[in-house]
Amino acid sequence: MAAIPPPVAAIRVAxxxxxxxxxxxxxxxxxxSGGADSLALAAAVAFVAPRAGHAAGLVTVDHGLQTGxxxxxxxxxxxxxxxxxTPVEVVRVEVAGRRGGPEAAAREARYQALVEVAGRHRAAAxxxxxxxxxxxxxxxxxxARGAGPRGLAGMPPRRDLAGVPLVRPLLEISRGQTRAACAALGLTPWExxxxxxxxxxRSRVRAEVLPVLVATLGPGxxxxxxxxxxxxxxxxxxxxELADxxxxxxRHPDGGLAVKTLADLAAAVRGRVLRAWVHELGAPPAALSHRHLAALDLLVTDWRGQGAAYLPGGLRxxxxxxRLLPAPDEAPGAVDEAPGAVPAEGPDPAVPGL
Structure with a gap:
């Protein structure tokens, strides 16, 4: 029996x-897509899945952005x-008219199509x-974008995408290995x-930044x-988990958050609590920035009588x-007074001591 080329074996194991x-x-x-990474993955799935007792299919998305x-x-x-x-599906999507730049619009269209096909076939992943x-x-x-810990965590190996498990088996496999696997299997990837x-x-990072880092710091x-x-x-x-x-x-029964409880939290936990809460209120996650969360945090940690914190989605x-509360309409005397000021109205009897 011929030996399995190491890149092919590594991808099959993953x-x-x-x-x-x-x-x-x-x-x-x-x-x-037909590129080296997804083609090597598909070839490995075609070999491994039947032997592991799984049916396996493929979806390829035509964005219509390039000739051919x-x-x-x-x-x-x-x-x-x-x-x-099997099943195998080609899905054509319309990218024009979507939010964001062409890359973000294509990604949104692609994932919407993939989720629709996966849901229709009740895919396991x-x-x-x-x-x-x-x-x-x-x-x-x-x-480079100052994304913080969530951004630095990169892509998770598994996450839920509109009810469908999205799995990335090759996060410990190099791009060189996928190309080598395609060559060993006689496959011609699309570039x-x-x-x-x-x-x-991302293209500039791939073509210019990473090669310099590898040359300067080594392949590791x-x-x-x-x-x-x-x-x-x-x-x-x-x-x-701590933030949950x-x-x-x-939480307060009126939907707000108790300031005293928030103030006692470590900053890293409090930031996550505020982010989760405003997501519940309807703030679009992609539009919520550090600036928005910093404004919310100041309502807790540096209260000086400032007005509302304005959030994406028209929220305040x-x-x-x-308490921190969503405020669809701001009225005089509706917010806490600055420290040392005479209150406009008495404390809420439902929250004694606050």
């Missing part, structure tokens, strides 16, 4: 490990059928081909020209960046009677 952690029935679906994109998608679909993947190199790029971009377009920040820098993401993610998980408990303790939060 896929097998991911599949053994799935608990739901239904097929696993690979999101495949429809033909490329059909080529990927025909290959998937030949290697035994949706698998994507993000690699260790993608993770390193994500960490660097997050660091997305967007990956080389300097108009995109990519592993170290990915390891940093795993370590920060583990810390985030603990802090998030603290949010429950700070005020401090009133020792």
């Amino acid at each position: 896929v097998r490990r991911a599949l053994t952690e799935l608990s739901a029935d239904g097929p696993v679906l690979v999101a495949c 994109s429809a033909e490329r998608a059909e080529t990927v679909a025909r290959w998937a059928e030949q290697v035994g993947l 949706l698998l994507t081909g993000h690699t260790r190199d993608d993770q390193a790029e994500t960490v660097l971009l997050a660091l 997305d020209p967007h990956n080389l377009d300097p108009a995109y920040a 820098v990519l592993d170290n960046l990915a390891r940093t993401a795993r370590l920060v993610a583990a810390d985030n998980a603990v802090l998030d 408990e603290a949010l429950l303790a700070a 939060v005020v401090r009133r009677a020792g």
